[in-house]
Amino acid sequence: MKFKMKWVTPIAAALLLAACGTDEDKNAKQNEQEQEKPEVAEGPYKVVDDRDEEITFDEVPESIISLQPSNTEILFSLGAGEKIIGATDYDTYPEEAKKIERVSDSMTINAERIIELNPDVVIAYTAGDPAQIEQLEAAGLKVFVIDSAASFDDVYGDIVQLSEVLQVEDTGEQVVKDIKAQIAAVQEKTEKLDQKKKVYFEISPAPDIWTAGGNTFQQEILTAAGVENVFEEQDGWFSAAEEDVITKDPEVILTSVYYTDDAVGEILARNGWDKMQAIINKNVYLVDADITSRPATRIGEAVELVAETVYPDLFK
Known part of the structure; x- marks a missing residue:
C-alpha cells in the first residue's frame, strides 16, 4: 500500500x-x-534424461528451447511458458505458444539459429536424426532428451522429469494429480454403462484410411473413455481396408482429420458405408486432432472429449 x-x-x-x-x-x-515457496536446490543439481544421461544444471534454466509440441505444453503447465524462446512449427497450445520463435518443424531443426539463441537448455526428443542433438551439444549447449511418450504413464513421467529440471517438483506432482482426477471423473460416469459403444477412430482419410489399433496412445484414450475400439485386436497404427470397417459395423465413428474441408461429410457419403450403424444414425464426429494425439497435459481433456462425444447423455 x-x-x-x-x-x-x-x-x-x-x-x-x-x-x-x-x-x-x-x-x-x-x-x-x-x-x-517451493524449495530450489542450492548449487548444481542433476537430472537423468531418457538417454540415461545425467545432465548437470548449475542453476534453474531461464531460457529454454522446446523441440516437441507435447513438451511445450508440459512446460507451460509447469509455469515455464515465458522461458521458452524457441519452439516448433506445430506448437499451437496454449495460445501464447504461437508467439514463440519457430526453430524446428518437429523433425528438422534450425541448428544455426538455436545455437545463436544460446538457451540454458534444449528440451529435445528421441525421434529424428541423433546427429542434430550431437550438433547442439558439440556447440556447447545443454540438451535434455525425452522419449516420445506412448502411454499415459510416459506422459506422467515426462511431467515429473521436466519439473525436476525446473526445480518445481511440487507443481509437477499437482499437474499429474489433476490429470488423473479428470480421468477418474470421466470413468465414474462411464462405469455406469451397461454396454460400451463400438467406435472406429479414423486418423487419415480415404482412399488410404488409417486408424489406431491396440498399443497406441489413442487406444489408451478410448479405453479410459469407456468405449470399445473395433480394431483393438490390431497392433499399432495401420491402413484399414474399407470392407473391414464395414464388417466391424461401428456404432460411432470419430475422425481427427482436420486438414480436409468436410471430414464428417466425406465419411457419411462413402460408397458402401451406408448400412453401418454409425452412418445410418449419423453418429460421425470430428474430434480435435491435437488433443487426441498429443501426449501431454491435455490427456484428461482427451478422455473427457471422447466420452462426451460418444455418450453425450452422461454429461448433461
Missing part, C-alpha cells in the same frame, strides 16, 4: 497502519510466504 503520510491526519494514519499491520505482523507474514 503506497500513500504519502504528510497528507494523512494522525488518526487516519493510525487506522491505515493498523489495517496494514505492525512491522512484526508483516515480517511474520513475509516469513510464512517465503516458507510456502
Whole structure:
C-alpha cells in the first residue's frame, strides 16, 4: 500500500497502519510466504534424461528451447511458458505458444539459429536424426532428451522429469494429480454403462484410411473413455481396408482429420458405408486432432472429449 503520510491526519494514519499491520505482523507474514515457496536446490543439481544421461544444471534454466509440441505444453503447465524462446512449427497450445520463435518443424531443426539463441537448455526428443542433438551439444549447449511418450504413464513421467529440471517438483506432482482426477471423473460416469459403444477412430482419410489399433496412445484414450475400439485386436497404427470397417459395423465413428474441408461429410457419403450403424444414425464426429494425439497435459481433456462425444447423455 503506497500513500504519502504528510497528507494523512494522525488518526487516519493510525487506522491505515493498523489495517496494514505492525512491522512484526508483516515480517511474520513475509516469513510464512517465503516458507510456502517451493524449495530450489542450492548449487548444481542433476537430472537423468531418457538417454540415461545425467545432465548437470548449475542453476534453474531461464531460457529454454522446446523441440516437441507435447513438451511445450508440459512446460507451460509447469509455469515455464515465458522461458521458452524457441519452439516448433506445430506448437499451437496454449495460445501464447504461437508467439514463440519457430526453430524446428518437429523433425528438422534450425541448428544455426538455436545455437545463436544460446538457451540454458534444449528440451529435445528421441525421434529424428541423433546427429542434430550431437550438433547442439558439440556447440556447447545443454540438451535434455525425452522419449516420445506412448502411454499415459510416459506422459506422467515426462511431467515429473521436466519439473525436476525446473526445480518445481511440487507443481509437477499437482499437474499429474489433476490429470488423473479428470480421468477418474470421466470413468465414474462411464462405469455406469451397461454396454460400451463400438467406435472406429479414423486418423487419415480415404482412399488410404488409417486408424489406431491396440498399443497406441489413442487406444489408451478410448479405453479410459469407456468405449470399445473395433480394431483393438490390431497392433499399432495401420491402413484399414474399407470392407473391414464395414464388417466391424461401428456404432460411432470419430475422425481427427482436420486438414480436409468436410471430414464428417466425406465419411457419411462413402460408397458402401451406408448400412453401418454409425452412418445410418449419423453418429460421425470430428474430434480435435491435437488433443487426441498429443501426449501431454491435455490427456484428461482427451478422455473427457471422447466420452462426451460418444455418450453425450452422461454429461448433461
